[in-house]
Amino acid sequence: xxxxxxxxxxxxxxxxxxxxxxxxxxxxxxxxxxxxxxxxxxxxxxxxxxxxxxxxxxxxxxxxxxxxxxxxxxxxxxxxxxxxxxxxxxxxxxxxxxxxxx
Amino acid sequence: xxxxxxxxxxxxxxxxxxxxxxxxxxxxxxxxxxxxxxxxxxxxxxxxxxxxxxxxxxxxxxxxxxxxxxxxxxxxxxxxxxxxxxxxxxxxxxxxxxxxxxxxxxxxxxxxxxxxxxxxxxxxxxxxxxxxxxxxxxxxxxxxxxxxxxxxxxxxxxxxxxxxxxxxxxxxxxxxxxxxxxxxxxxxxxxxxxxxxxxxxxxxxxxxxxxxxxxxxxxxxxxxxxxxxxxxxxxxxxxxxxxxxxxxxxxxxxxxxxxxxxxxxxxxxxxxxxxxxxxxxxxxxxxxxxxxxxxxxxxxxxxxxxxxxxxxxxxxxxxxxxxxxxxxxxxxxxxxxxxxxxxxxxxxxxxxxxxxxxxxxxxxxxxxxxxxxxxxxxxxxxxxxxxxxxxxxxxxxxxxxxxxxxxxxxxxxxxxxxxxxxxxxxxxxxxxxxxxxxxxxxxxxxxxxxxxxxxxxxxxxxxxxxxxxxxxxxxxxxxxxxxxxxxxxxx
Amino acid sequence: xxxxxxxxxxxxxxxxxxxxxxxxxxxxxxxxxxxxxxxxxxxxxxxxxxxxxxxxxxxxxxxxxxxxxxxxxxxxxxxxxxxxxxxxxxxxxxxxxxxxxxxxxxxxxxxxxxxxxxxxx
Numbered sequence: 001x002x003x004x005x006x007x008x009x010x011x012x013x014x015x016x017x018x019x020x021x022x023x024x025x026x027x028x029x030x031x032x033x034x035x036x037x038x039x040x041x042x043x044x045x046x047x048x049x050x051x052x053x054x055x056x057x058x059x060x061x062x063x064x065x066x067x068x069x070x071x072x073x074x075x076x077x078x079x080x081x082x083x084x085x086x087x088x089x090x091x092x093x094x095x096x097x098x099x100x101x102x
Numbered sequence: 103x104x105x106x107x108x109x110x111x112x113x114x115x116x117x118x119x120x121x122x123x124x125x126x127x128x129x130x131x132x133x134x135x136x137x138x139x140x141x142x143x144x145x146x147x148x149x150x151x152x153x154x155x156x157x158x159x160x161x162x163x164x165x166x167x168x169x170x171x172x173x174x175x176x177x178x179x180x181x182x183x184x185x186x187x188x189x190x191x192x193x194x195x196x197x198x199x200x201x202x203x204x205x206x207x208x209x210x211x212x213x214x215x216x217x218x219x220x221x222x223x224x225x226x227x228x229x230x231x232x233x234x235x236x237x238x239x240x241x242x243x244x245x246x247x248x249x250x251x252x253x254x255x256x257x258x259x260x261x262x263x264x265x266x267x268x269x270x271x272x273x274x275x276x277x278x279x280x281x282x283x284x285x286x287x288x289x290x291x292x293x294x295x296x297x298x299x300x301x302x303x304x305x306x307x308x309x310x311x312x313x314x315x316x317x318x319x320x321x322x323x324x325x326x327x328x329x330x331x332x333x334x335x336x337x338x339x340x341x342x343x344x345x346x347x348x349x350x351x352x353x354x355x356x357x358x359x360x361x362x363x364x365x366x367x368x369x370x371x372x373x374x375x376x377x378x379x380x381x382x383x384x385x386x387x388x389x390x391x392x393x394x395x396x397x398x399x400x401x402x403x404x405x406x407x408x409x410x411x412x413x414x415x416x417x418x419x420x421x422x423x424x425x426x427x428x429x430x431x432x433x434x435x436x437x438x439x440x441x442x443x444x445x446x447x448x449x450x451x452x453x454x455x456x457x458x459x460x461x462x463x464x465x466x467x468x469x470x471x472x473x474x475x476x477x478x479x480x481x482x483x484x485x486x487x488x489x490x491x492x493x494x495x496x497x498x499x500x501x502x503x504x505x506x507x508x509x510x511x512x513x514x515x516x517x518x519x520x521x522x523x524x525x526x527x528x529x530x531x532x533x534x535x536x537x538x539x540x541x542x543x544x545x546x547x548x549x550x551x552x553x554x555x556x557x558x559x560x561x562x563x564x565x566x567x568x569x570x571x572x573x574x575x576x577x578x579x580x581x582x583x584x585x586x587x588x589x590x591x592x593x
Numbered sequence: 594x595x596x597x598x599x600x601x602x603x604x605x606x607x608x609x610x611x612x613x614x615x616x617x618x619x620x621x622x623x624x625x626x627x628x629x630x631x632x633x634x635x636x637x638x639x640x641x642x643x644x645x646x647x648x649x650x651x652x653x654x655x656x657x658x659x660x661x662x663x664x665x666x667x668x669x670x671x672x673x674x675x676x677x678x679x680x681x682x683x684x685x686x687x688x689x690x691x692x693x694x695x696x697x698x699x700x701x702x703x704x705x706x707x708x709x710x711x712x713x714x
Binding site: 062065068069072073075076079080083087 | 671
């Protein structure tokens with residue numbers, strides 16, 4: 001079996017993370033923003049697994065479990081909040097939600 | 103593969119276990135009691151839970167060890183933070199009791215989430231592994247997302263919860279990427295050497311300074327994640343919105359508890375573990391601290407809403423306490439601890455006054471509505487005066503002692519110019535604290551502002567925090583002594 | 594790793610395929626048939642399909658069920674490493690997992706008592 005250079009995986013993780021950052025900053029829909037945040041978290045998971053393989057140990061893979069579970073809990077709370085706004089306001093667009101201003 | 107089960111000493115996280123158990127108990131007990139009854143027992147149960155947690159935490163004073171697979175540090179530092187957070191939380195429970203009384207929002211979830219949040223903050227203080235820091239951070243963050251949006255029929259509350267949540271999740275992702283890069287660079291997420299691994303601290307001692315690039319990048323991302331939690335500029339955008347929309351007791355708890363927990367982690371991480379890397383993290387934190395102090399103070403001046411004003415003030419205070427961290431010496435450590443403990447009590451008191459005046463409907467939160475408060479409610483106005491003076495750092499209040507300590511530490515470490523900028527920012531900040539006082543004393547109003555909450559518990563919270571602010575400003579010795587003994591780290 | 598170690602996986606694939614095909618076949622043989630218009634319309638998670646479904650609002654209960662599913666589903670992820678390491682962890686692992694399940698059970702009781710599992714108000 002040929003061994004793929006771990007550098008490629010890290011590059012992919014970096015790319016996914018960057019796409020997530022840009023997407024979070026430019027998109028306006030709360031649910032879409034949250035999907036980009038999830039993309040960033042998955043990039044982190046990929047980085048963890050790659051580093052675990054480079055170090056030849058399992059710790060990094062164990063960390064992925066914790067990230068997964070916390071991300072799920074966060075998703076549930078986040079969707080509940082967005083849903084509540086939608087019911088009060090009929091919109092999931094971040095720009096429509098503008099009561100609070102400095 | 104041979105495997106040995108780790109030795110588990112659950113006593114190490116005894117306080118957290120007490121809080122989580124109480125929270126689960128609250129949720130289950132309440133689910134079996136029919137609706138429509140007066141729910142006084144919820145606050146009582148929560149108070150008992152915090153009482154047990156404080157006793158368990160205090161019992162750990164003097165211990166010095168790593169437990170639970172070297173994930174949790176039991177030391178004086180953690181004990182100091184845990185006890186303070188539990189005290190903040192108890193005051194919040196009492197304030198919330200009168201705030202929620204007989205409303206549809208008075209539910210077990212409110213107290214249970216408060217208990218979970220406090221447990222997460224406590225765990226932050228003793229976390230000795232980056233993944234434990236992450237879990238603790240998420241435990242209190244997710245609880246707070248829900249608490250901020252607890253006024254379910256208020257769009258403003260939901261809106262602030264959404265902003266807090268989206269930016270919080272965003273910053274968590276940065277924090278996690280930071281952990282991944284640190285893990286990639288060092289091969290470990292553990293802080294201290296021992297137990298078959300060298301830990302991050304051991305790695306820094308053993309490796310050459312040339313191959314820390316990846317580690318420094320990771321540390322930079324960790325600063326983004328933690329900077330968000332303490333509301334440091336440029337990661338502060340969520341603060342005014344979240345503080346304004348959240349229920350007032352929760353706002354006070356966020357300002358007091360979140361800041362303490364996140365700075366505690368930063369102290370352990372930067373001043374102890376990453377001390378050899380200080381040439382790399384110091385310039386970043388100095389830039390952040392200066393921007394935070396100045397921007398927080400300047401923007402607070404133009405606020406018309408008291409909760410937003412206090413939000414910008416809390417941003418400025420994050421900058422002040424960072425100067426103690428940047429000093430990275432013993433005085434900076436104990437000074438930061440003293441600063442955060444006293445700031446927490448003062449800011450809780452300030453939000454208690456806001457709560458008493460605003461009530462559950464969150465009315466009368468503009469600065470204009472405080473007109474002539476002194477002539478209507480001299481005691482409340484007097485307490486608020488004390489809190490404002492303490493936040494401004496006027497002598498004979500605890501805020502002055504705290505600022506004196508952290509700026510003194512910065513001067514001792516050779517950063518006298520940072521202390522000068524800090525004092526300059528304090529002077530700007532004094533302006534808007536005085537503005538609140540002017541409104542209360544100098545302007546008369548025939549409208550007759552009446553407190554929305556008249557409960558004894560809420561008023562006793564105002565009284566207790568006011569007493570603490572005054573007493574700690576005059577007799578500061580014992581608390582400073584405790585803070586100094588708390589800087590005995592497991593290193 | 595030799596090919597031998599893949600035999601259980603092959604066995605599992607064959608068995609699960611057989612089971613799936615057999616279940617469908619048996620139910621089509623022995624199940625009663627009484628087609629009505631309602632039964633012949635496309636299945637859309639229980640609501641009557643109409644034109645322009647993308648404009649419609651789903652009952653909030655679907656989201657609630659989905660959220661409860663996500664959260665309880667993902668917790669089971671911890672059961673897998675535990676099951677793999679069970680022989681090494683022995684009684685210690687069993688007790689730890691018991692505590693974990695007990696906490697999940699508390700959450701379940703809470704959801705159940707608060708009416709999170711009721712479909713009709």
